[in-house]
Amino acid sequence: MTRDFIILIVISSLLFVVDSSEYPSLSDKGFGSISNISPHSQLQLGDVIEGLSTLRRYLQFSGYHKDTLNPDSDEFTEDLKSALRVFQRTYNLDVTGQPDSRTVSLITQPRCGVPDVINGDSIVSEDDSEKIIDWMSPLNKNDFTYGFYPANNVKLLSEAAFKATVADAFSWWEKELDGKTFTETLWSDQSDIGIVFLPLDGKLGVVGTTVSDSTPSWVIYLDSDENWVGTDVMTEADPLDLEWEVKHQIGHVLGYGHAVNSTSVMHPFIYIGDESSTTTPLLQTHLHGGAAGGVGAGMGTGFNFFA
Missing domain, CATH: 1.10.101.10 (PGBD-like superfamily/PGBD)
Incomplete structure (x- = not known):
């Protein structure tokens, strides 16, 4: 089974291509x-x-x-x-x-598009701690830049609202990981992390994923078909917490795998109507170092949702 589409984005002189021809698609x-x-x-x-x-x-x-x-x-x-x-x-x-x-x-339940098992190896923790994925990452650094694809269109949220929600997610990681900084910049091939909203597989199902070895170095894809909400009251049908999902995908960029613990930001499932990112934030994750090179060891080229 193959994914028979090519996402082609042209930004000024930058040609950004995702060729999705081989990865199995539901x-x-x-x-x-x-x-x-x-x-x-x-x-x-x-x-x-x-x-x-x-x-x-x-x-x-x-x-x-x-x-x-x-x-x-x-x-x-x-x-x-x-x-x-x-x-x-x-x-x-x-x-x-x-x-x-x-x-x-x-x-x-809606879930992350990064598999739990990659190349035969599980990336799911067996306890409360997150498992560091032991593929080499190009982002073993402390100061990151991120940019938004200019044509992003998010249902239910204004551009200012969704950018503020994403910024809150990066700020959360700055507090969790002392010494890491995330600064918004213009979308370009020089950005460390790109944020793209595009249709993935229709409503629910896979709601977000992270791809490495691309331009920018990492791209966080979020499903534009979802009813994403920020800090607003969730009144729409099947609302999903945007801040929670962005936190999760940033975790992949930083090298974290999936967590069994449903209160962790690295739990791969996102629960409909659950305002996860605004409730008991200190209980959302337990981040323990000391495994496989620490934060930043990363996924490298071990997985590509579109490849």
């Missing part, structure tokens, strides 16, 4: 339909249940399922059962190998 056959999967707790091998193909593609997308021969199969197979067991073990669920109610409840 949007092609309804990533959003993952929310319609029904839980089952007593499936037998060989059972054919509508929706299992969507579950199979989801687990493949997230790195748990390696089957690329028949991703459209609705048959309950041993490899699908095994992938479910790994996912359940990762997130401290009952390890049943079944798409039971707790498992389906988590899987159907």
Whole structure:
């Protein structure tokens, strides 16, 4: 399965190209339909249940399922059962190998587009601390610049509002990591981090991702189809906390993997209507150093959502 689109952005003399031709995409056959999967707790091998193909593609997308021969199969197979067991073990669920109610409840939440397993290695922490991803990063530095793609269009938020919300997310990391600074600059190939809003896979599903080895050095993509809100009261249908998601993606830029702890900013799932970034901020994350070169070791070229 391939993502059959090319995002082409021309900014003055800067040509910014994302060629998305190889990475498996759930949007092609309804990533959003993952929310319609029904839980089952007593499936037998060989059972054919509508929706299992969507579950199979989801687990493949997230790195748990390696089957690329028949991703459209609705048959309950041993490899699908095994992938479910790994996912359940990762997130401290009952390890049943079944798409039971707790498992389906988590899987159907909107999530980050960075997989939990990259090149066979899990990037998910096993406790309260964040796991440092041990790929080399080009951003092993203290002073960062970030810029906004000029054509960004965010539903429900004015340009000033979404820029202020993003700035608050960077400020949060400055407080968490003493000595790191983030300064807004114009979008250019000299920026360390770019902020881009564009359609990813329709509403919900994947709501944001981070890509390295690009121009700027890292680009944070946020799904423009979502009902993003800043510090406003969440009154729209399926509102998502923009500040929380930006904090999460900045964490990837800084080298952090995913966290099992749902109160951590590095938890890959974002909960609809949860004003995560404005409640108990000191409980959102526990950032412990000392692993794999410390903050800034980073993801390097280990993963590209569009590649």
